[in-house]
């Protein structure tokens with residue numbers, strides 16, 4: 231807390247310190263406690279909300295990405311598996327039929343019949359062709375004009391050269407159509423190679439494979455494509471992209487390596503995708519199912535918006551509660567500060583006592599203020615007492631007398647004044663010393679105190695002169711008190727001194743605008759008592 235400690239700059243002279251604040255403290259001083267609490271609480275609430283939304287968004291985003299990747303991985307794997315099953319079944323079908331076909335190699339009509347039968351038995355192929363061992367077409371289902379011709383295609387050469395079951399790379403046929411061929415060698419019973427039967431599948435036309443790979447529901451921006459072993463697109467919802475090279479795409483490259491899985495990827499067009507991919511072993515194809523990342527996450531934005539809508543009323547309630555709480559917390563401190571600033575005003579203590587300090591610190595502050603004020607009040611009372619008291623006799627002094635008369639003036643208090651003066655006191659001092667004189671003054675003061683009733687005011691005016699104020703007393707009553715005091719003094723013996731006497735002037739009246747007039751009258755009467763020989767009481771004639 232050292233940084234918040236108040237420092238002071240001295241300007242010289244008394245009370246010329248002004249507090250020094252750092253720039254930060256100066257900024258903070260613009261806030262009162264209520265605003266400070268509000269600011270802090272709202273900052274905390276805001277940070278909590280932002281943190282909640284941010285972490286919620288992150289978690290949801292990760293879940294969404296994971297789920298999307300998994301869904302596309304599963305879908306790509308399923309499609310690849312079905313394609314693999316289809317290709318193997320088709321190869322198996324050709325292998326079985328090859329045994330029958332080879333028996334009719336020397337009977338063109340029978341061979342054509344068998345081939346037509348095979349063509350009609352399934353939708354697997356668009357065209358079936360039987361080649362002899364030189365690559366001459368012996369029978370064909372869809373293109374009879376090919377019969378008798380020798381075909382010089384890469385697929386034909388490969389099939390003739392390898393003499394085993396093959397699945398060709400997709401290629402452009404003489405018709406210009408994109409096709410692939412599944413071929414099966416023909417061996418007779420003596421195991422002589424007699425050629426091969428090839429089934430061509432047009433990738434862009436209706437057949438089972440097209441049904442498997444070419445038709446998908448492209449909802450939510452999701453779509454599926456297939457690449458061949460060279461990374462060329464052979465199935466894609468955009469026809470313009472067929473046979474385009476996609477091998478630079480990381481998931482295509484992974485699928486070409488025979489891998490299956492899922493990962494975020496940026497495609498060849500720079501679009502961020504969430505892709506699942508799988509490998510079709512028998513054809514060396516890759517199947518990729520994917521969805522644009524932005525479209526997948528668009529749902530999350532909507533979710534966040536919905537969450538914000540749900541959270542908004544609660545947030546509003548929190549703000550109102552915080553505002554109300556800040557008021558409640560700041561209120562006792564503001565009240566205490568206001569009352570402390572005016573603690574010298576009338577009724578400050580009960581006002582501070584009335585402040586509702588409902589929490590610990592405010593209560594502590596209130597108690598501290600009250601204790602401080604009580605201590606200050608006691609100190610003031612002591613000062614007032616001391617300044618209104620005669621140090622030697624303990625009686626009230628002239629200030630006390632004035633103060634009493636002031637009070638009585640407003641209540642128009644009837645009262646009598648006894649102006650008392652010790653006779654020949656100078657000679658006491660001169661003969662017995664000043665200290666003995668002081669003892670005599672103290673003793674006579676006590677005599678006066680003793681002869682006063684409750685409510686009477688006894689003051690030493692200075693020197694050997696005293697005043698007694700008798701509230702409610704009339705002149706006769708006051709004269710009686712004065713006579714009695716005279717007798718008491720005369721009868722009293724101060725040790726080491728001869729008997730002392732006093733002269734008393736008495737006046738009675740009402741404390742009005744100028745109660746001092748009554749004092750003057752009593753003083754005049756005292757003067758007369760002195761003149762008349764001392765040790766007597768003279769009543770002023772009003």
Ligand SMILES: Nc1nc2c(ncn2[C@@H]2O[C@H](COP(=O)(O)OP(=O)(O)OP(=O)(O)O)[C@@H](O)[C@H]2O)c(=O)[nH]1
Nearest residue numbers: 651652653654655656657659664665667668693694
């Ligand atoms: N011991 C003592 N003497 C005081 C004090 N104050 C005043 N005196 C003395 O009181 C004496 C007053 O004398 P004066 O005013 O002449 O009056 P007095 O001798 O009493 O004569 P009268 O009043 O005319 O009877 C002076 O000698 C003062 O020094 C005090 O506090 N202590």
